[in-house]
Amino acid sequence: MLNCQRYISQTKRQIQEVNTEEFFLNKDDFDIIIDVREPQETTQGTIPGACCIPRGVLETSLDSLVPATEQKALTDWLPTQKVLLYCRSGGRSALAAKSLQNMGLLNVFSLAGGIEAWCERGYPIIKTDSKE
Numbered sequence: 001m002l003n004c005q006r007y008i009s010q011t012k013r014q015i016q017e018v019n020t021e022e023f024f025l026n027k028d029d030f031d032i033i034i035d036v037r038e039p040q041e042t043t044q045g046t047i048p049g050a051c052c053i054p055r056g057v058l059e060t061s062l063d064s065l066v067p068a069t070e071q072k073a074l075t076d077w078l079p080t081q082k083v084l085l086y087c088r089s090g091g092r093s094a095l096a097a098k099s100l101q102n103m104g105l106l107n108v109f110s111l112a113g114g115i116e117a118w119c120e121r122g123y124p125i126i127k128t129d130s131k132e
Contacts (some may be wrong), residue, residue, distance in 0.1 A: 002093075003012050008091045008095065010093055011094050011095055013112055014098055014101075015098050015101060015108065015109075016107075016108065016109045017094070017109065017111070018084065018110070018114070019111075019112045019117075020111065020113060020120075020121050021121065022120050023111055023118075024118075024121070024123050027049070029082060029083045030082050030083065031081040031082050031083065031110075032081050032083045033047060033049050033051070033083075033084045033086075034051055034052075034053050034065075034083065034084070034085050034086075034096075035047065035051060035053070035086060035087070036053060036055040036058060036085055036086070036087050036093050037052070037055075037087050037088055037092070038055075038114075039052060039054065041088065042128060043127075044115075044127075045126060045127045046115075046125060046126050047118060047123075047126075047129075048125070048126050049123055051064075051088070055087070055092045055095070055096050058099070059099060059100075060098075060102070060129040062103075065078070065081075075104075078105060078106070079104050079106050081105070082107040083100065083107060083109065084107060085097050085100075085108065085109070085111070086110070086111035086114050086115055086118070087115070088114045088115060089114040089117075090111060090113050090117070093110040093111060093114060094110045095109075097110040102123060
């Protein structure tokens with residue numbers, strides 16, 4: 001049986017990860033950015049442009065990401081979107097990326113190191129008490 005860390009390491013070999021610098025430089029290439037942390041964790045700040053969908057409800061909430069104009073083509077539209085997932089340190093987002101791959105999404109990425117690595121590099125965040 002795998003322990004949690006080994007399972008995450010194994011999963012990371014099966015998904016696409018992007019490092020913070022690469023994501024920062026190419027952020028506009030991503031259609032959807034999802035913070036998979038729990039809502040109480042997001043009070044510490046989120047990456048600009050991200051929507052919060054906790055890991056525990058991600059799969060059942062995917063249709064909420066689809067614009068009304070695309071609802072009839074949900075199964076065609078969503079798999080073509082380039083999606084970035086992140087969490088605190090990269091473990092949950094890796095597991096979420098694997099799950100979305102299993103559901104048929106083709107361009108799913110996990111942010112290596114999560115928001116911790118993002119903040120360590122000094123990249124911008126939005127605090128929930130911010131007026132931005």
